[in-house]
Amino acid sequence: MSDQFPTHVFGTAWKEDKTAEAVLRAISAGYRAIDTASQRKHYHEKQVGDALAQTFTSTPLKRADIFLQTKFTHRGGQDHRLPYDERASVAEQVFQSFATSCKNLQTDYFDSYVLHGPTHRAGLSEDDLSAWQSMEALHATGKVRRLGVSNVSLSQLKELCKIAKVKPTFVQNRCYPSINWDFPCVGACQEMELVYQGFSLIRDPILFDSPKVAELAKAKNKTIPQIVFRFAHQLGMQILCGSQNLQHLKESLDIFEFEMNDEEMKIVALV
Numbered sequence: 001m002s003d004q005f006p007t008h009v010f011g012t013a014w015k016e017d018k019t020a021e022a023v024l025r026a027i028s029a030g031y032r033a034i035d036t037a038s039q040r041k042h043y044h045e046k047q048v049g050d051a052l053a054q055t056f057t058s059t060p061l062k063r064a065d066i067f068l069q070t071k072f073t074h075r076g077g078q079d080h081r082l083p084y085d086e087r088a089s090v091a092e093q094v095f096q097s098f099a100t101s102c103k104n105l106q107t108d109y110f111d112s113y114v115l116h117g118p119t120h121r122a123g124l125s126e127d128d129l130s131a132w133q134s135m136e137a138l139h140a141t142g143k144v145r146r147l148g149v150s151n152v153s154l155s156q157l158k159e160l161c162k163i164a165k166v167k168p169t170f171v172q173n174r175c176y177p178s179i180n181w182d183f184p185c186v187g188a189c190q191e192m193e194l195v196y197q198g199f200s201l202i203r204d205p206i207l208f209d210s211p212k213v214a215e216l217a218k219a220k221n222k223t224i225p226q227i228v229f230r231f232a233h234q235l236g237m238q239i240l241c242g243s244q245n246l247q248h249l250k251e252s253l254d255i256f257e258f259e260m261n262d263e264e265m266k267i268v269a270l271v
Contacts, residue, residue, distance in 0.1 A: 006067050008238045009241075010027075010033065011035045011241065012044070012242070015044065015242075015244070020051040024051050024055065025049075025136050025246055028224045037116055038104070039211075040083070041078055041079040042083035045105060068110055072113070072114070074090070074119050074128075077116060083096065083097045084100065092134075094134035110143070114134060114147070114170065115128070117150055121153070123156065124160060136168075146170065148170030150172035150173065169195055173198065174198075178206060183269075185238075190236055192269045196237045198239060198240060201242035202228050212271070213268060214265050226254065230240070230259075231250055
């Protein structure tokens, strides 16, 4: 993973009216990258913008100090609170959603703009391709620094990379033991030099039920989440963390003074 990208990203999903408070807490813990989406169903993008505005007026931090990522979400992933005209073409909806995000987040550019999942589980639809072309057009203006895709299968990612004029820089997927850590997609990202953003890394209870992982954490004098985050970091992932606990947020960043050898990595990989 390139050194120019943050190692950790704070995820703002599912926080509703506590979103602004959570973002401020994450920034105070040391996070300098924020992930959100123009999808009111699961995100409160405006509160993210309010928290950032407060940060920029009350601290030395400026917009350039924060890696800000948001997403375009197809109609099927939205509820009734749409960031665009439902009657517009998908191509136009992307531009409308982008404008809504700029207003909500009080910015005129994004470090990363992500397609929030294809419309179907298999293959890419015409709507997906149309959305991506509009995202490429935004990229061409300089208002979007890089593009990404989330909730994508390996075959969909390969298809997108074949046809895209601007290939995704970021791939954001669920990643935990019960789905084999999404290793096929992780490996493909390594081969194609894409940045894999792993979320739900510590949501799998298997991790906390494993005696071997517990023993490893004890030997390293770290928590189990810290072991998992170190594992993800050594695989080259960006780590998405959405904790609302200040201590846990600080602990999630405290993973750089130790390493795991191949056998220790296998303990987590094969849990």
